[in-house]
Each structure stands twice: as C-alpha cells, then as structure tokens.
Amino acid sequence: MSAINEWPRVVAIVDMDAFYASVELRRRPDLKGKPVVVCGSGPRAVVTTASYEARKLAGIHSAMPAAVARRRLPHAVYLRPDFPAYREASAQVMEVLRRNVETVEVVGLDEAYLDLTGLFSPKSTMRRVAAQVQRETSLTCSIGISESRMLAKITSELGKPAGLVVLSREQALERFAAESPGLIPGIGPKTLQRLEAMGVRTLAELGRRERPELESAFGPRSGAWLHARGRLLDETPITPEHETKSQSTEITFDVDVDDREELERHVTELAEELCRRLRTRELEGRTIGIKVRLDDWTNVTRSQTIEEPTSDPAVVAPTALDLLRAYDPPRPVRLLGVRLASFGAQADGPVAAGAEPEAEPQLRLGLSA
Numbered sequence: 626m627s628a629i630n631e632w633p634r635v636v637a638i639v640d641m642d643a644f645y646a647s648v649e650l651r652r653r654p655d656l657k658g659k660p661v662v663v664c665g666s667g668p669r670a671v672v673t674t675a676s677y678e679a680r681k682l683a684g685i686h687s688a689m690p691a692a693v694a695r696r697r698l699p700h701a702v703y704l705r706p707d708f709p710a711y712r713e714a715s716a717q718v719m720e721v722l723r724r725n726v727e728t729v730e731v732v733g734l735d736e737a738y739l740d741l742t743g744l745f746s747p748k749s750t751m752r753r754v755a756a757q758v759q760r761e762t763s764l765t766c767s768i769g770i771s772e773s774r775m776l777a778k779i780t781s782e783l784g785k786p787a788g789l790v791v792l793s794r795e796q797a798l799e800r801f802a803a804e805s806p807g808l809i810p811g812i813g814p815k816t817l818q819r820l821e822a823m824g825v826r827t828l829a830e831l832g833r834r835e836r837p838e839l840e841s842a843f844g845p846r847s848g849a850w851l852h853a854r855g856r857l858l859d860e861t862p863i864t865p866e867h868e869t870k871s872q873s874t875e876i877t878f879d880v881d882v883d884d885r886e887e888l889e890r891h892v893t894e895l896a897e898e899l900c901r902r903l904r905t906r907e908l909e910g911r912t913i914g915i916k917v918r919l920d921d922w923t924n925v926t927r928s929q930t931i932e933e934p935t936s937d938p939a940v941v942a943p944t945a946l947d948l949l950r951a952y953d954p955p956r957p958v959r960l961l962g963v964r965l966a967s968f969g970a971q972a973d974g975p976v977a978a979g980a981e982p983e984a985e986p987q988l989r990l991g992l993s994a
Contacts, residue, residue, distance in 0.1 A: 628793065629747055629748060629770070629791060629793075630745075630747070632772045632793065633772065634740075634742050634772050634773060635740075635741040635742045635743075635744065635747045635770065635772070636738060636739070636740060636741065636742075636770070636771060636772065636773055636774055636776070636777045636863060637738070637739045637741050637747065637751050637768055637769065637770045637777055638736065638737070638738050638739070638768065638769050638774070638777040638778050638780075638781050639718075639722060639736065639737050639739065639751075639754065639755075639758075639766050639767075639768055640735065640736050640766060640767045640768070640769070640778075640781045640785075641718065641735035641736070641764060641765075641766050641767075642677075642764070642765045642766060642767055642785060642786035642787060643674050643675065643676050643677060643680075643786070644674060644711065644714075644715075644734065644735035644764070645663045645673050645674040645706060645711055645735075646661045646662070646663050646674050646675060646676040646679075647676075647764050647765070648707075648710055648711055648714045648764070649661060649663060649704050649707070650676065651714075651762075651763050651764065652710075656702055658678065659676075659678060659701075659702055660675070660676060660678040660679035660682055660683070660685075660698055660700075660701040660702065661675065661676040661678070661679060661701065661702045661704065662674075662675045662676070662679050662685055662691075662694050662698070662701050662702070662703050662704070663675070663703075663704050663705075663706055664691040664694065664703060664704075664705075664706070665691060665705060665706070666691070666703075666705060667691075667877075667879040668692060668879050669690070669877050669878070669879060669959075670690075670691040670692075671687075671688050671689060671690055671691055672685060672686065672687055672688065672689045672690075672691055672694050673687065673706050674687050675687070675694070677786060679694075679698060679701050682698060682701075683697040683698040683701075684697070685697060685698060685701075691703075711734050712734060714734075714762060714764065715734040715735065717761065717762050718735075718737075718758055718762055718764065718766070719731055719737060721754065721757050721758050721761060721762070722737055722739060722754060722758075724757075725750060725753065725754050725757070726739045726740070726741065726750065726754070727740075728740035728863050728865055729863075729865060730863045730864055730865055738774055738777065738863050739751075739863065740863040741770070747770060748770060748789070748791055751768050751770060751789060752789060754768075755768055755787075755789060765786060765787040766787070767781045767782075767784050767785045767786055767787060767788050767789075768781060768784070768788070768789040768790070769781030769782070769783070769784070769789075769790055769791075769792070770789070770790070770791045770792075771791070771792050771793065771794065771797065772793060772794045773794070773857075773858070773859035773860070773861070774859055774861050774863070775809065775810060775854070775857070775859035775861070776792065776794060776797055776857060776859065778810055779792075779797065779801070779808060779809075779810075780792040780797070794857050794858075797857050798828075798829075798832070798856075798857055801828050801857075802827065802828055802829035803827050803828075803829065804827065804828050805817065805826065805827065805828070806820055806825065806826075806827070806828055806831045806854075806855070808828065809828070809854045811850075811854070812851075812854065816843075816851075819842065819843070820851075823842060828855065828857075831851065831854075831855035832855040832856050832857075833855075834852070834855065835852075836848065836849060836852040839851045839852050839855075840852075870966060870968070871910075871912075871964055871965065871966035872899065872902070872903060872908065872910075872964070872965055872966075873899065873914075873916070873962050873963065873964035873965070874895045874896075874898050874899040874902075874962060874963055875895070875916065875960060875961065875962035876891060876895060876960070876961055876962070877959065877960045878958065878959060878960070878961075881920040881957035881958060881959050882957060882958050882961075883954075883956070883957040883958065888949060888954070888958060888961060889946055889949065889950075891961050892915065892942065892945050892946055892949055892961065892963060893938075893942045893945075893946065895945075895961065895962065895963040896938050896941045896942035896945050896963045897938045897942065899941065899963050899964075899965060900936045900937065900938040900941055900965075901938075903936040903965060904936050908936060908965075908968050909934035909935050909936045909968065910934055910935070910936070910965035910966050910967050910968045911930050911931055911932070911933070911934050911935075911966075911967040912928050912929070912930045912931075912964075912965065912966040912967040913928065913929055913930075913931065913940075913941055913944040913945055913948070913963075913964070913965055914926055914927060914928030914929070914945075914948070914963070914964040914965075914966065915927050915928075915945050915948045915949055915952075915961070915962065915963055915964070916960070916961070916962035916963075916964060917949070917952065917954055917958055917960070917961060917962075918958065918959045918960035918961075919954060919955075919956040919957065919958060919959060920956055920957040920958070920959050921956060922959070923956075925952060925954075926964075927948040927949075927951065927952050928948070928964070928966075929944055929947075929948060930967065931944065934967075934968070936965070941963070941965060945963045
C-alpha cells in the first residue's frame with residue numbers, strides 16, 4: 626500500500642489555471658501566447674485575472690488596479706469580464722469532477738475540493754480528472770493532494786500551471802518551515818504584524834508557540850485556530866452543499882458620489898439585482914444590510930432583521946434605503962453594497978477577532994467597473 630493511502634484523510638483541490646483568461650483564449654485562439662488581462666475599464670477597475678504571459682512579463686496579478694496593469698503592460702490585450710461565459714465553463718468543469726469523485730465541494734467558479742479518502746489510487750484518479758477536464762473543456766487545472774483542505778490548497782500552488790503535486794503534512798512542515806505564516810490561507814496582514822511583534826516570523830516559529838500563549842494574545846477562538854494552523858493541522862470537512870450564509874451585490878463608482886438621490890437609485894438597483902439572483906437559487910433571508918465605503922476608505926455596515934424571510938425587492942429595497950438614510954453618509958461614497966443574510970433558520974454569528982479565517986464566499990455580480 627502506498628503512503629498516500631495511509632494518510633488519515635486524502636483531500637484534493639482542483640484550481641483552474643488563469644480561469645477567466647483561459648476561457649477567453651478558448652474562444653479567441655488567436656490570442657494564445659499573448660499577454661491577456663481580464664478587467665473592467667473604469668478608473669477603479671481591478672484585474673480579474675491575467676494570462677501567464679502577462680504575469681511573467683509584468684507581474685500582473687488578480688486584484689491589481691487595472692490602471693497599474695495598463696501602465697506596466699500597455700500593449701497587452703485587455704478584455705472586459707464575461708461572467709455568463711465563465712459560469713458556463715465552470716459548470717462543465719464541475720460536471721467532470723462529480724462524474725469521477727463522489728464528494729465534491731465547489732468553492733468558486735474556478736475551484737473545488739474533493740474528498741479522496743478511501744480511493745485505491747487517488748493520484749491516478751486526479752490525473753484522469755485533469756485529462757478529462759482538458760479534453761472536454763480545453764482548459765487546464767492545477768491539482769494539490771494532501772491530508773487536509775488547507776494543505777491541498779498550498780500544495781496546488783507548487784504545480785501551477787497544469788501541475789499535480791502530492792505532499793504529506795510531514796513533508797509540508799519541512800518544506801515550508803522557513804516560510805511566512807502568511808502562506809496559510811486566512812492569516813492576513815494584521816495578524817502577521819501582531820505575530821511579528823511576538824517574534825514569530827516563520828511557520829516553524831509559529832508551530833513552536835504554545836496554545837495558551839496564542840489564546841492570550843488573540844483570544845480563545847483565534848488563538849486555537851492559529852495554534853492548529855502553525856502545525857499545519859486542519860480538520861475542515863469537505864461538504865458537497867456549501868452553506869450559504871450571505872449574498873451581496875456591490876458597485877464601485879468611477880467617481881465618488883455624494884448626491885443622495887443617485888445613491889438611493891443605486892441602492893434600489895442593487896437590491897433588485899440581488900433579489901433576482903436569489904430567486905433563481907430559491908434563497909430567502911431575514912437580515913438585510915448595506916455596505917458603504919467612503920472616499921477616505923472608511924467602511925460602514927448597517928443591517929436590520931425582519932420577521933419573515935424574503936427575496937422580494939419590494940421589501941429589501943425600502944429596508945436598504947431606510948438604512949442608508951439613517952446612516953446619512955458624511956462624505957462622498959466610493960463603494961455601495963446591499964446584502965441579504967440569515968437564510969432559512971440561520972442567524973448571523975460573531976466574527977472571530979485577531980486572526981482572519983477564510984471568509985464565506987459572496988455572490989460577485991461584476992457590477993463594479
């Protein structure tokens with residue numbers, strides 16, 4: 626029996642390579658080999674994804690301001706996002722995964738976790754999956770196989786693009802000992818700063834810290850989370866139906882808006898779009914909220930819980946408008962969003978302080994420029 630079958634759990638992640646750009650190249654083969662950047666055209670647009678040619682030539686990456694990308698690589702091919710096409714391609718990929726593996730958790734248009742525990746040959750299974758994905762969709766994926774979700778995700782980055790890498794926890798502890806704790810998904814810049822203040826600069830150093838010390842510094846929940854992650858431990862299960870905790874729509878304005886009528890018009894439009902999408906998924910929520918980002922980057926959220934779950938814009942829009950009017954933004958607004966949460970019997974829960982565990986995915990509708 627091979628070592629991989631002796632692991633307590635066997636988890637894989639399928640991460641599509643430069644997904645949005647690859648979908649564009651699939652229907653525009655004349656662009657293959659050229660630097661391609663998928664982004665909006667407004668002054669505040671950000672890069673959705675970039676082809677590997679664009680990454681190598683100018684270091685262009687996702688979430689980079691589009692204006693910076695254009696300055697770095699003015700002769701690249703810039704394309705606006707086509708989310709219907711990406712959703713269609715994603716459905717094709719996920720169908721291949723479900724055909725081969727029983728337990729698949731989709732976490733985005735371009736990512737899914739698979740539970741391979743108990744399979745006779747996990748590595749051969751995933752090689753077959755990658756070949757089928759490429760044959761049926763003309764798209765490539767990178768695959769990481771390890772003992773947990775977290776390790777599978779980190780491992781997949783080692784083989785990009787179109788690679789398959791297998792790594793045990795023991796191997797990962799040795800390989801990543803000198804890396805920053807920021808390598809762990811969910812450990813963000815603020816937590817890194819606090820860890821550095823404690824003299825923790827590497828994963829090995831984090832792994833040597835005792836749980837009581839971390840709980841004292843970060844609180845019981847976040848301290849326990851950091852203690853486990855420092856030892857590359859993660860027991861998060863693979864669940865085929867990911868619980869939806871909240872959904873939102875947002876718009877980032879090209880020019881800051883301080884006109885109240887314009888803001889209210891956008892809130893109404895955002896509420897209507899959000900409700901339309903929720904109805905297609907048969908979701909109704911009880912907590913209605915807004916998000917406002919001011920021109921000085923101050924972020925403000927307001928919410929209200931109603932008695933009956935809804936996805937009716939005639940209910941969501943007026944409530945969101947009341948929240949906006951009650952807040953009465955004191956400065957011009959850079960970003961505006963409407964959110965619905967507490968689906969079914971769910972209720973909003975507390976957010977852990979200190980560490981920054983991976984956030985629940987939200988519906989991104991491409992409304993930002």
